[in-house]
Amino acid sequence: MNYSDEEILEIFKKTEALLEGHFLLTSGRHSNVYFQCAKVLQYPKYNELLSSIIASYFNTFEIDTVIAPAIGGIVVGQEVARQLNKKFIFAEREDKTLTLRRGFSIKEGEKVLVCEDVVTTGGSVFEVIDIVKSHNAIVQGVGFIVDRSNGKVNFGFPQMSTMKIDAISFPAEECELCKKGLQLVKPGSKKIPH
Numbered sequence: 001m002n003y004s005d006e007e008i009l010e011i012f013k014k015t016e017a018l019l020e021g022h023f024l025l026t027s028g029r030h031s032n033v034y035f036q037c038a039k040v041l042q043y044p045k046y047n048e049l050l051s052s053i054i055a056s057y058f059n060t061f062e063i064d065t066v067i068a069p070a071i072g073g074i075v076v077g078q079e080v081a082r083q084l085n086k087k088f089i090f091a092e093r094e095d096k097t098l099t100l101r102r103g104f105s106i107k108e109g110e111k112v113l114v115c116e117d118v119v120t121t122g123g124s125v126f127e128v129i130d131i132v133k134s135h136n137a138i139v140q141g142v143g144f145i146v147d148r149s150n151g152k153v154n155f156g157f158p159q160m161s162t163m164k165i166d167a168i169s170f171p172a173e174e175c176e177l178c179k180k181g182l183q184l185v186k187p188g189s190k191k192i193p194h
């Protein structure tokens, strides 16, 4: 199945994963867009649909194993692996460093697809790529649901996202949306009065 950008965008809006307006981010900056991937992935049918776009893209690639960084990447990686009928493992933080635990291992020469939910700077994915390389295994590609990097992140392997979200953000004191008098909203809580 092929899905248009509009159809995918509609799913993100319908599930309130993507909100448009005037938001206070945890960084303190103000943005015109708020995005919470877990809001869409809480519905298995949408995870199945979005992951199918990644799975079909990498369908012709030789892959032994799908790996994802915890936590956000796990539901996506698991579903992509299920659809490709491959093994799935995840890396999790131990003393701030992503590592393989729970008896997970990667063999030399193993062909690995890296999955993630959202890529902003790509830090977690780069860490997982390093784990794969450290086992002398082969990264075949990187698939993720949303690219929030404004096209800046290049992992150096075939990569694809189901959607790109370009957000504008401002330091609070220079916010164009404040200047327009738009009400500021802190996502997940009540509206903040001016």
Ligand SMILES: [Zn+2]
Pocket (backbone or CB within 6 Å): 022, 030, 031, 172, 175, 176, 177, 178, 179, 184
């Ligand atoms: Zn503002």
